[in-house]
Amino acid sequence: xxxxxxxxxxxxxxxxxxxxxxxxxxxxxxxxxxxxxxxxxxxxxxxxxxxxxxxxxxxxxxxxxxxxxxxxxxxxxxxxxxxxxxxxxxxxxxxxxxxxxxxxxxxxxxxx
Amino acid sequence: xxxxxxxxxxxxxxxxxxxxxxxxxxxxxxxxxxxxxxxxxxxxxxxxxxxxxxxxxxxxxxxxxxxxxxxxxxxxxxxxxxxxxxxxxxxxxxxxxxxxxxxxxxxxxxxxxx
Numbered sequence: 064x065x066x067x068x069x070x071x072x073x074x075x076x077x078x079x080x081x082x083x084x085x086x087x088x089x090x091x092x093x094x095x096x097x098x099x100x101x102x103x104x105x106x107x108x109x110x111x112x113x114x115x116x117x118x119x120x121x122x123x124x125x126x127x128x129x130x131x132x133x134x135x136x137x138x139x140x141x142x143x144x145x146x147x148x149x150x151x152x153x154x155x156x157x158x159x160x161x162x163x164x165x166x167x168x169x170x171x172x173x174x175x
Numbered sequence: 176x177x178x179x180x181x182x183x184x185x186x187x188x189x190x191x192x193x194x195x196x197x198x199x200x201x202x203x204x205x206x207x208x209x210x211x212x213x214x215x216x217x218x219x220x221x222x223x224x225x226x227x228x229x230x231x232x233x234x235x236x237x238x239x240x241x242x243x244x245x246x247x248x249x250x251x252x253x254x255x256x257x258x259x260x261x262x263x264x265x266x267x268x269x270x271x272x273x274x275x276x277x278x279x280x281x282x283x284x285x286x287x288x289x
Contacts, residue, residue, distance in 0.1 A: 092274055104265060104280035105218070112275055148216060154274045163278070165218040 064089055066153040068166035075141045075173045083169045085151030086133040094127050094134040095152035095163060098145075105150060108136075138171070146173045178202050181266050181281035188256055189289055196251045196284045198266030204279075206230070206272060207249035209241060210265040212283070218265075224249050225272060256288045 066087045073081055085094060093112045097105040109118045111127035111134060118125055122139045138145055148168040155164075179200045188194050200207060208223040222241040223230045229241070238254045249266060266281040 095277070097278075099216075104282050105278075107277035107279070110275060110277060150218060163220065163274070165220075168216050168218075 064153075064155065065164050066151055066166040068149075068151055068169050070169060071167070072170040073172070075138075075145075075171065077143060077173060077175055078140050081138045081141060081171060083136040083138075083149050083151075083171070084133060085135070085153070085166055086131070087153050089132070089155055091127075091129065091132055091134075091153050091155065093154045094125070095154065096125055096134075096136050097150045097152065097165075098147045099150065099168075100147040108149075141171075141173045143173050143175070146171055178279050179266055179268055179281040181264075181284050183284060184282060185285050185287075187287045187289065190256055190258060192256050193252070193254045194256060194286070195253070196264055196266075196286075198249050198251070198281055200247055200266075200268040200279070202268055202279060204268040204270050205246065206269050207243070208267045208269075208278065209249065209251050210267060210280075211235075212263045212265060214262070222249075222251075230272070253286075256286075258288050261286055261288045 066085050069084050095110050096108040099105040125136045127134045148170045150165045150168045152163045152165045182197045206225045209221040211219050211221055221235050224243045240252045242250045263283045263285050265283045267278040269278040270276040
């Protein structure tokens with residue numbers, strides 16, 4: 064039930080755009096996105112709760128395609144501070160229990 | 176004010192020892208978790224507690240046991256440590272079951288078993 068993220072790694076120059084995908088083989092309740100910088104704890108970016116929902120802040124946004132059971136994270140005009148590993152976490156409904164499962168992560172490196 | 180705090184930050188110990196990692200959150204959250212992050216950076220949930228009741232107990236060895244004295248604390252006790260237990264352990268908390276709420280992570284405890 065672990066979601067599949069792609070790509071595994073990406074290198075960008077400052078100002079370039081990137082898309083990180085997250086897909087599930089099972090119907091999703093919600094999708095969570097986190098970013099982890101080297102040696103630090105994961106930090107929450109956003110949650111998408113409804114099919115088709117899009118969210119964003121600053122130049123990072125995400126969409127959730129419930130039908131396709133996938134979510135995409137969009138990073139536009141990347142900055143050096145965007146570097147880190149991005150994790151998607153997928154939650155599945157089930158008897159009130161918490162079932163957030165993280166993908167293996169996408170390592171994003173932004174270079175000058 | 177640290178929202179989720181873990182102690183210790185680093186822990187080096189010999190195989191066979193028993194150790195504990197403490198976690199406290201001051202956010203008033205209902206649910207707390209323990210995650211293990213291995214050398215490949217895979218974040219795997221180990222346990223979660225909601226209102227002092229175990230919600231998830233993933234297929235982790237029974238050498239690992241979570242202990243929650245109250246809603247603000249979830250400690251992780253590990254018996255008979257093995258080399259494969261070396262990893263970074265993160266404590267986290269969220270409101271309700273967390274399906275729709277963000278999780279706040281502690282700074283992590285790097286456990287090294289020698």
